[in-house]
Amino acid sequence: MPKSLTPRLAQLKEEIEGYARDFGLDFFETVFELLGYDELNMVASYGGFPNRYPHWRWGMEYEQLSKGYEYGLSKIYELVINNDPCYAYLLESNAEVDQKLVMAHVYGHCDFFKNNFYFQHTNRRMMDEMANHATRVRRWVDKVGIEKVEDFIDRALSLENLIDYHSPYIRRSPDPKRAEQEEKSNERVEGFRVDREYMRGYVNPLEFLESQRKKVEDEKAKKKHFPERPQRDVLLFLLEHAPLEAWEFDVLAILREEAYYFAPQGQTKIMNEGWASYWHSTIMTRKALTADEVIDYADHHSGTLGTRPGALNPYKLGIELYRDIEERWNKGRFGKEWDECDDLKARRAWDKNLGLGREKIFEVRKHYNDVTFIDTFLTPEFALEQKLFVYGFNEKRNSWEILDREFRKVKNKLLSQLTNFGQPIIEVVDGNFENRGELLLAHKHDGQDLKPDYARETLRNLQTVWRRPCNLVTKVENKGVCLRFDGQNQTEKKVEL
């Protein structure tokens, strides 16, 4: 059971919260709770929420986390939930200096949750909502049986990433051309040309006109695309058009809602962790640290920000980028004049004493996500300083190796990794493919092939939801391929793209 803070920790919380406010952080009320390591592992397995619907994958997560903890390989220090009030969990057995660090870190996250644009549409009562979801799923389990529900959840989770990450921020207006076209086609049902007005009833009898009109309408219905435009939110499309039973509809809707709730956290991983790290570091080193805590703090701080050649640490990249921005805006290293200055010496000595850094990073944390953050602020100097490189797999040597350190390539690779979470973009193109009620999806190929075995399995799962054959057009080794699963057989055929 979660415990509330000990008096000493409550006192520390007051202190840290005060520092955070003084620095201008703006957050929801934050509730800290103390958990033992296995409870913390449990909550972490549930994605931060103590109450989730029953599913084995939480158990899998738990197994891995507990193993990691028991073997001393990994340890979760903190967990924080985007909710109002914000919930954060502390590991009971942590030393005091760690608790302070974590609290400072948590206030960074809370501020980010509250203020970053991409979180504006998330449900701030998700704690309750998740519990409601759990109850709803449990009720269905009671009604139709755990096997059926679990099976369906497995399939639905397999499609979980097929949502439109940007849709909460877009209001799509109906296509203006469409109205015009409809106008045009309506005009056409006039029958044959009539020279003498009194002949009209004979040349174009009412029944004839009626049948003509019907013909045109039929044709229009056929032409009318379904969906009208390719739809990225495959889950929504399934909810609206797949022959789902009531419980299936409900479960799918729940999973979709949760996927949208978690999406912004994926879109702002670098920014969010960077921001929290920036603030724990600032609060701790400027205010909260006592002399006897310095060594432990330094140890854990550097552990959090440590890098290895093959993996990019979002904490590290984020905090360094914020610091870089802060420095640049403090010194006025931006704008036309700066961009046009080629004199290395002048650039190095550039300092206009503007002091706009802090203000700038607050603005950045409000308006950007990882993609725009990197796109706007990753500079060649920064990439060089941080020793960024592109790596790839060398089939001949059967190992990973450093491919390039050129700025453009590094930046492009990083951006492509972050776009759409580094997930392939897949859309519903036709819900009545070949006029046989089949589903046609298209993968917007951007140079990388899908993982073939996973793609086939996922298509299989999709078919069981859609119930009719499902097709996916993609590219394999630069050739168009249509994968198909009809309920029994997997087939693959070449297509022209």
Next chain:
Amino acid sequence: MSLKIHQDHSRFKQIVRGKIKANLRRYVQKGEMLGKKGKDTISIPIPFIDIPHFKYGHKEQGGVGQGEGEVGQQLSPGAVQPGDGHKAGQGEGDHALEVDVSLDELASILGEELQLPNIERRGKEQVVAQKIKYTGVNTTGPESLRHFKRTFKQALRRQIALGTYDPKMPIIIPTREDRRYRSYRMQNLPETNAVIVYMMDVSGSMGDEQKEIVRIESFWLDTWLRHQYKGLECRYIIHDAVAREVDRETFFHTRESGGTMISSAYKLCRDIIRADYPPGSWNIYPFHFSDGDNWSADDTRHCIEMLKTDILPAVNQFAYGQVESPYGSGQFIKDLRETVGDSENVALSEIADKDAIYQSIRDFLGKGR
């Protein structure tokens, strides 16, 4: 303490168990999990447990890294973390998930899948050992079991309470009442004893592949018998023209050359049983692996004699596994089949290749003896 996650966790374990069961034949044949054995658990790679998504292959994708190094320099293996999606450690990536399974659990899966009967034990369950278990702390006991720390604490507590503790002169004097002792209970360990005597032909004709088969097979035999008996002992004999007893490591990795006199091994096996394992209170399982190429018909006759008079009456089951090798004639199993094949405590099995291990385990353990 009961946490809500335990339901999901046990459901997960159930699924893992199902996967292992479904793929047992593959695990048995490949022996790919051998060597990852812990004390009581073994880690098994489980394929296809994670939920598939439309996603990029990681090798296809590559990524951005940070650190020193020239272009073209290799990254150390393991440095690259596959698929850093939105959540770490979600079982994503190209590697199959590794799950720890207890050997006991594995044995029961094996039993279920191969439909192995439980073994009828011989001999009474007898008390073979008494174990001391420390169960608590008491105010009385022998001085040798005095719990120094608790005693000290108790004394300190008393002195502070009485006000006789002086931080400047922190002298603690425990009185009789302060003393604390560990208390214990004797536990009887009922045990049925069992011993496996492994014998292997290491003559020149037994190659690495043959040994690999023996290694995999003996792992499964071992696991099953351990599941059936607590306190299983193992003895290892290797032989070419002469036999000697060795430790486990040597057993699996020695390669000798020269002729084969199987009788030498049986003789040593007989002597070991006579010396250490009275048949009345021990369940005895000799397993012999060879390519079936004995030195002479004379020696074979000698072997059979020994089996009939000395070994078979003493053991639960005598098992002979003949591993196919390009050099062996494979005569020995035929001879055994003709002479002792009818005895109910003899199990004979021919193991052509790794695929045959599965069936062979069933041959050996299917009798429930």
